[in-house]
Amino acid sequence: MIAADTFERTIRCKKSLFAIFSGTVFLLVMSAALPARAADTTLSGSAACLALQAKYPVLKGKTLVDALNPHTPGYEALDPNDPSHYIGFDVDLAEALGECLGFKLAYKPVAFAALLPTLQSGQADLVISDIYATHERAKAADFVTYSKVFDGVLVVKDNPKHITGINTTLCGDTAAENTGFVEVPLVQNLAPECKTAGKPEPSLQLYDNNADCIQAILAGRADTYINDVNTVDQAVKAYPDKLSKAVAVTLPYSIGIAIAKTKPELRDAIMAALIEVQKAGVETALLKKWALDAGSLEEPQILKQ
Amino acid sequence: MSLFLHYLTLPYLLTGIGFTLEVTALGLAGGLVIGVLLAGMQLGRVPALAAVARGYAVIFRGTPLILQLVFAYDALPHIGLTLSAAAAAGLALTANEAPFIAEILRSGVIGVEAGQILAGQALGMTPFVLMRRVVAPQAIRAIVPALGNEAVTALKNSSLASVIAVPELTLRSTQLASSTFDFFSIFFASGLMYLMLTGAVSVLQLLIEATLDLDRGKKRAWFGWRVPGRQARVAPAVAAPLPTRGADRPAAAMAPAVPKPHQKAIHRSGRDEGEVVVDVRNLHKRYGDQIVLDHVDLNVRSGEIVALLGRSGSGKSTLLRCICHLEEGDAGIVRVGGRRLGHGEDGRKLTPREIARERANLGVGIVFQHFNLFAHLTAQQNIAGPLQWVHGLSAADADDRALSLLRRVGLEHRADALPRHLSGGQQQRIAIARALAPNPNVLLLDEPTSALDPELVEEVLDVIRQLAEQGGLTMLISTHQLRFARDVADRIVFLAEGVVKEEGPAHEVLAHPRHPLTARFLRVMGAEQLADIPR
Numbered sequence: 001m002i003a004a005d006t007f008e009r010t011i012r013c014k015k016s017l018f019a020i021f022s023g024t025v026f027l028l029v030m031s032a033a034l035p036a037r038a039a040d041t042t043l044s045g046s047a048a049c050l051a052l053q054a055k056y057p058v059l060k061g062k063t064l065v066d067a068l069n070p071h072t073p074g075y076e077a078l079d080p081n082d083p084s085h086y087i088g089f090d091v092d093l094a095e096a097l098g099e100c101l102g103f104k105l106a107y108k109p110v111a112f113a114a115l116l117p118t119l120q121s122g123q124a125d126l127v128i129s130d131i132y133a134t135h136e137r138a139k140a141a142d143f144v145t146y147s148k149v150f151d152g153v154l155v156v157k158d159n160p161k162h163i164t165g166i167n168t169t170l171c172g173d174t175a176a177e178n179t180g181f182v183e184v185p186l187v188q189n190l191a192p193e194c195k196t197a198g199k200p201e202p203s204l205q206l207y208d209n210n211a212d213c214i215q216a217i218l219a220g221r222a223d224t225y226i227n228d229v230n231t232v233d234q235a236v237k238a239y240p241d242k243l244s245k246a247v248a249v250t251l252p253y254s255i256g257i258a259i260a261k262t263k264p265e266l267r268d269a270i271m272a273a274l275i276e277v278q279k280a281g282v283e284t285a286l287l288k289k290w291a292l293d294a295g296s297l298e299e300p301q302i303l304k305q
Numbered sequence: 306m307s308l309f310l311h312y313l314t315l316p317y318l319l320t321g322i323g324f325t326l327e328v329t330a331l332g333l334a335g336g337l338v339i340g341v342l343l344a345g346m347q348l349g350r351v352p353a354l355a356a357v358a359r360g361y362a363v364i365f366r367g368t369p370l371i372l373q374l375v376f377a378y379d380a381l382p383h384i385g386l387t388l389s390a391a392a393a394a395g396l397a398l399t400a401n402e403a404p405f406i407a408e409i410l411r412s413g414v415i416g417v418e419a420g421q422i423l424a425g426q427a428l429g430m431t432p433f434v435l436m437r438r439v440v441a442p443q444a445i446r447a448i449v450p451a452l453g454n455e456a457v458t459a460l461k462n463s464s465l466a467s468v469i470a471v472p473e474l475t476l477r478s479t480q481l482a483s484s485t486f487d488f489f490s491i492f493f494a495s496g497l498m499y500l501m502l503t504g505a506v507s508v509l510q511l512l513i514e515a516t517l518d519l520d521r522g523k524k525r526a527w528f529g530w531r532v533p534g535r536q537a538r539v540a541p542a543v544a545a546p547l548p549t550r551g552a553d554r555p556a557a558a559m560a561p562a563v564p565k566p567h568q569k570a571i572h573r574s575g576r577d578e579g580e581v582v583v584d585v586r587n588l589h590k591r592y593g594d595q596i597v598l599d600h601v602d603l604n605v606r607s608g609e610i611v612a613l614l615g616r617s618g619s620g621k622s623t624l625l626r627c628i629c630h631l632e633e634g635d636a637g638i639v640r641v642g643g644r645r646l647g648h649g650e651d652g653r654k655l656t657p658r659e660i661a662r663e664r665a666n667l668g669v670g671i672v673f674q675h676f677n678l679f680a681h682l683t684a685q686q687n688i689a690g691p692l693q694w695v696h697g698l699s700a701a702d703a704d705d706r707a708l709s710l711l712r713r714v715g716l717e718h719r720a721d722a723l724p725r726h727l728s729g730g731q732q733q734r735i736a737i738a739r740a741l742a743p744n745p746n747v748l749l750l751d752e753p754t755s756a757l758d759p760e761l762v763e764e765v766l767d768v769i770r771q772l773a774e775q776g777g778l779t780m781l782i783s784t785h786q787l788r789f790a791r792d793v794a795d796r797i798v799f800l801a802e803g804v805v806k807e808e809g810p811a812h813e814v815l816a817h818p819r820h821p822l823t824a825r826f827l828r829v830m831g832a833e834q835l836a837d838i839p840r
Contacts, residue, residue, distance in 0.1 A: 209479060
């Protein structure tokens with residue numbers, strides 16, 4: 001048991017080392033390719049960003065409202081040392097985009113299921129909150145994607161139910177999920193498969209945030225919680241004696257920045273800025289800073305319907 | 306434990322309390338304003354407004370607060386109304402609290418005895434004065450516990466504002482728990498904070514209850530309610546005069562009470578020459594299928610004392626109430642002092658406010674079977690209050706007059722007693738003093754001793770006898786006390802089945818009833834009462 005744990009940690013450690021290594025290489029390559037940047041390393045001073053600021057002057061000096069569901073340490077959560085502000089990869093990414101385009105950010109914490117409605121009602125300008133850009137969601141908002149999705153399967157310590165992913169090993173088990181998560185329909189869709197296999201279908205418990213889902217497993221109410229692998233890792237780190245990560249799975253989604261359909265100009269500006277942020281190696285550096293898998297970096301794309 | 310203490314004193318959570326209180330205060334204050342409006346609409350006389358208020362209650366009491374919050378926050382911007390998160394939460398809580406508070410207010414108002422409202426109307430109070438001086442002070446006392454309850458509920462409900470990004474205590478707690486994983490320390494800390502807040506509301510409620518407690522002692526704080534009877538009392542030698550109405554009314558028939566033997570009938574003469582002050586013509590009244598007054602005619606002359614006899618249900622009370630327009634006949638005309646109460650010169654029906662003013666001017670007092678004293682006022686305040694609020698006397702004059710009237714009914718020593726601390730007989734004596742206070746031309750007494758224990762009857766009858774002896778006051782008394790009727794009445798009117806069956810000089814009707822129903826009534830009511838009536 002200890003051996004397995006150590007093994008896993010070693011693997012993760014190796015992954016992080018790899019991330020640091022690849023990030024560094026990437027930065028080196030980028031700086032070599034763009035020698036002009038050596039003079040001014042800040043995004044706001046880069047020629048590309050200055051050009052964008054000139055192209056989208058309405059954004060400069062403005063304060064945009066970023067709706068987030070701050071229950072995902074690593075992506076967005078309160079700073080435990082100073083709860084008056086939010087920290088995480090998404091927050092840093094938002095600030096980088098703001099730096100490039102010249103806007104400031106205010107954060108609005110809402111429930112996960114309320115992220116897109118908040119955007120639609122005009123109470124927020126954008127959503128950068130570890131939200132997966134699905135075609136369903138693209139009906140409510142346009143997305144600019146920035147990362148691949150890797151999910152982890154959080155289970156009770158040592159996986160007594162032998163769950164190996166969103167498959168028939170979940171039959172008869174209870175999964176805790178957040179309302180509005182893409183994993184919800186995936187688990188629901190297992191029902192016919194379980195039936196064919198002569199097993200009871202999996203049941204779902206819907207909560208409002210990661211904390212409640214994790215508590216559901218700790219309290220013995222749920223068997224698993226499937227979410228972004230980093231979130232799962234953080235939970236295991238917080239409760240190493242009670243929780244395990246069964247496995248990581250890849251989902252066919254990208255993580256995206258949501259922008260109201262009524263603001264195509266803002267969407268295009270974000271898209272352009274994201275390209276620059278990635279080019280400057282900032283996203284990679286942030287993945288490293290927040291100990292996220294550098295392999296999840298993805299070229300930006302616009303998803304709209 | 307140290308983590309718990311850390312979170313209990315964490316400024317981030319403590320400042321969240323500010324938002325919790327802000328949303329709660331907005332919701333309660335707004336809910337109170339809208340609640341008063343809704344309660345008023347439902348209690349008012351306009352059916353359409355009542356229906357609107359009811360419809361509002363159905364919608365906002367019948368849908369979850371969380372939906373109303375999301376609506377105020379996410380839907381209103383679509384019609385161009387973008388409120389801050391805290392304002393949207395305050396609005397939703399206001400909309401949600403209003404129907405609950407309205408029902409609390411309504412129950413408080415309905416809970417005030419109908420008899421007291423009748424008495425207030427009879428004393429000439431306008432609806433506003435009645436609400437402010439009689440209904441509201443009692444209703445407010447009654448609803449404090451329920452309002453305290455509602456305040457605690459609103460405080461806890463404010464936690465739902467976390468779904469629309471109000472950075473209040475619950476939202477901050479859950480976010481902090483997500484980032485630190487210290488679930489239980491954080492939730493115990495915020496739970497304790499909520500307990501302290503709700504505990505403070507409970508303490509406040511108890512303090513208000515104690516302050517409003519009528520039995521708290523003489524130095525009560527009334528939250529600004531100006532109530533007569535609080536001034537330093539100087540017993541006046543002479544009662545403060547009121548403007549007299551009738552030419553034949555002495556300004557002050559306020560001689561100190563003198564115990565008067567009543568073995569002898571008080572027979573006065575010359576009543577027939579007085580002008581007619583009460584003129585009832587062809588009065589008809591029915592409740593549903595039951596005819597209560599069947600085309601009644603009745604004249605009472607100035608200074609005359611008329612006893613209305615008849616079995617319970619014969620229409621006596623209804624007749625008296627129609628005379629002072631607390632009830633209105635279906636047909637027929639009632640004139641008092643030549644004026645038709647409740648109707649303008651052109652025959653138009655008056656508003657309740659105009660009727661109140663007319664009652665006060667016309668001078669018709671009524672004493673009820675069940676006293677109907679204002680339960681929240683002392684004996685002296687019961688008398689002085691209406692003088693001040695209706696007749697515009699200064700507080701000092703009203704108090705002086707109240708005191709002299711209390712002396713007259715032998716209850717000066719109970720001036721500061723609340724009605725509930727007085728016997729029925731004492732209450733009725735005060736009710737008589739209250740009715741006499743504005744110097745009425747006509748005093749109606751509706752079975753003034755029927756609700757009393759037998760041993761208390763005489764003290765009340767004594768007071769009325771004294772009034773009769775002093776003369777000058779026109780009185781119409783419905784009673785079952787035959788001996789008393791014989792002693793004080795000039796004339797007896799016998800009612801049965803809503804019809805005047807017989808009337809005539811008191812001793813004649815009592816001794817020689819002509820109508821068989823009168824005879825039977827007198828027999829049933831106890832011939833022994835009349836054993837000494839000369840035949």
